[in-house]
Amino acid sequence: MTETAPALRTTRFVVSRRKEGDDPGALRYDTYDVAVGPRTTILDALVAIRRHLDPGLTFRHSCFHASCGTCGMRVDGREGLACVTPVPSGAEVVVEPLANLPVVSDLVVDMEVFYEAFDEAGRPLVRASESVPGSTPAEGIEELERYEDCIECGICLSACPVAGSDPRYVGPAALAAAWRVVEEPRGRDPGPVVRLMDDEQAAWRCHLAWECSEACPSGVDPATAIMRIRRSAASARARRLFSFGGTR
Amino acid sequence: MASTTAEPRRPAVGPARRPGFVGWFDPRGRRLGGIAFLVNRITGIGLVVYLYLHLVILALLAQGPTAWDTFIEVALSPPFLALDVILLAGILIHGLNGIRVGLVGLGLVASRQRALFVALMAIAALVALAGGLRIFTAG
Ligand code: HEM
Ligand code: SF4
Numbered sequence: 585m586t587e588t589a590p591a592l593r594t595t596r597f598v599v600s601r602r603k604e605g606d607d608p609g610a611l612r613y614d615t616y617d618v619a620v621g622p623r624t625t626i627l628d629a630l631v632a633i634r635r636h637l638d639p640g641l642t643f644r645h646s647c648f649h650a651s652c653g654t655c656g657m658r659v660d661g662r663e664g665l666a667c668v669t670p671v672p673s674g675a676e677v678v679v680e681p682l683a684n685l686p687v688v689s690d691l692v693v694d695m696e697v698f699y700e701a702f703d704e705a706g707r708p709l710v711r712a713s714e715s716v717p718g719s720t721p722a723e724g725i726e727e728l729e730r731y732e733d734c735i736e737c738g739i740c741l742s743a744c745p746v747a748g749s750d751p752r753y754v755g756p757a758a759l760a761a762a763w764r765v766v767e768e769p770r771g772r773d774p775g776p777v778v779r780l781m782d783d784e785q786a787a788w789r790c791h792l793a794w795e796c797s798e799a800c801p802s803g804v805d806p807a808t809a810i811m812r813i814r815r816s817a818a819s820a821r822a823r824r825l826f827s828f829g830g831t832r
Numbered sequence: 833m834a835s836t837t838a839e840p841r842r843p844a845v846g847p848a849r850r851p852g853f854v855g856w857f858d859p860r861g862r863r864l865g866g867i868a869f870l871v872n873r874i875t876g877i878g879l880v881v882y883l884y885l886h887l888v889i890l891a892l893l894a895q896g897p898t899a900w901d902t903f904i905e906v907a908l909s910p911p912f913l914a915l916d917v918i919l920l921a922g923i924l925i926h927g928l929n930g931i932r933v934g935l936v937g938l939g940l941v942a943s944r945q946r947a948l949f950v951a952l953m954a955i956a957a958l959v960a961l962a963g964g965l966r967i968f969t970a971g
C-alpha cells in the first residue's frame with residue numbers, strides 16, 4: 585500500500601525573542617517561514633526552526649505528549665501546551681512565552697516563583713483515593729498509582745488577569761493544590777492549609793474571570809477549587825464567630 | 833531565514849498581554865468569564881464617575897431655580913436620554929453580574945458561572961431594552 589503525505593503549506597511564525605533583563609516594554613519578534621502539515625504541532629515547528637533556521641531559539645520541552653508540563657506558551661495570545669497545540673490554519677501565528685512570569689530567554693520563563701507557591705499547599709502528588717479506573721496492572725506490578733491532574737505547567741497563572749496585575753497573588757495552581765489537600769488530606773490536618781489560603785492574596789484575590797479553568801490543559805479546574813476553598817474558609821470563620829463567647 | 837525586527841512589533845493577533853494596570857483592560861485572548869470581569873470593572877468605574885457627576889449636578893440646586901430648570905431642559909434632550917439608557921444598562925450589567933460574583937464567589941454555585949452570566953446578561957438586555965423604550969416614549 586502506498587500512502588501519500590498530505591500537502592504542506594507555509595506558515596509564518598512570529599516568535600518572541602526577549603531575553604532576561606530586557607526592557608519589559610520593548611517587544612521583539614523574529615519571523616520564520618515553516619512548512620507545516622495538518623498535524624504539525626507548534627512544538628514540531630519550533631524544533632524545525634531550531635534545527636534548520638535558527639539554532640539560537642530557546643524553548644523548553646520534554647515528553648511531547650502533554651505530561652511533563654514544560655512546553656506551556658502562548659499561541660496567538662492563548663495559552664497551551666506547544667506539544668499538543670496544532671499550528672492554526674492562518675498564514676501567520678504568534679508564539680510567545682507564558683505571561684506573568686519573568687522571561688529568561690525567548691519562550692522560556694523562570695518557573696521558580698510558580699513552583700514555590702505549591703510548597704504552602706504541601707504539594708500533593710499522588711492520589712490515594714483512586715487507582716487508574718479500569719486498569720489491570722501488568723504482571724509483577726502490584727498497583728497502579730494515580731497522580732494528581734496538575735502537571736505544573738504554569739498555563740493557569742499566565743491566563744489569569746489578576747495575576748497579571750498583582751504579582752503577590754498566590755495563583756490558581758497553588759490554590760487548586762491546596763483544595764486537593766482539603767478534599768483528600770492523606771493523613772494531614774487540612775485546617776492550616778485552609779487558613780493559609782483564607783487570605784486576601786490567596787482565595788479572596790480571585791475575581792472570577794475563570795480563565796485558569798478554561799485554559800488548563802489537564803482538567804484541573806482551579807477556579808472551582810478556589811470557590812470551594814472560599815466556602816470552607818467562610819464556614820470556618822462563621823464557626824469561630826459563633827463559638828466565640830458561647831457556652832463551653 | 834530569520835528576520836529581526838528591533839522595533840516593537842504589534843502582531844496581527846494576540847500580542848503580549850500587557851503587565852499591570854493596562855493589562856486589566858486588554859480584552860484580547862479573554863474568554864467569557866474574563867470579559868465578565870473586564871466589563872464589571874469598566875461599569876463599576878463608570879458608575880463611580882456617574883455618582884460624582886450626579887452630585888456635582890445636584891449642587892446646581894444650590895444656585896436657584898433658573899440653573900436647575902436650564903439643566904432639566906438639557907437633560908430631556910434625546911442625546912442626554914441616550915446617556916440615561918447607557919447608565920441603566922451599566923447598572924444592570926454591573927448589578928446582575930455582581931449577583932453572579934456573589935453566588936459563585938461564595939462557593940454557592942461553584943461551577944455554573946458561564947450559564948449564570950449568560951442568563952443574567954439576557955435579563956440585563958431585556959430590562960435595558962424595555963427601560964430604553966420607556967425613557968424615550970414616556971412623558
Ligand atoms: C447594583 C448593585 C451592585 C452590586 C450587586 C454590585 C456588586 C459588585 C461586586 C460583587 C463587585 C466585585 C466584583 C469582583 O470581585 O470582580 C463589585 C465591584 C465594584 N463595584 Fe459594584 N455593585 C453594585 C453597584 C455599584 C455601584 C452603584 C457602583 C458605583 C458607584 C459600583 C462600583 C463598583 C466598583 C468600582 C467595583 C470594583 C471593580 C473591580 O475591582 O473590578 N458598584 N460590585
Ligand atoms: S492547574 Fe492546570 S494550568 Fe495550572 S499548572 Fe496545573 S495543569 Fe497547568
Ligand code: FES
Nearest residue numbers: 647648652653667
Ligand atoms: S513537551 Fe511535555 S507537556 Fe509538552
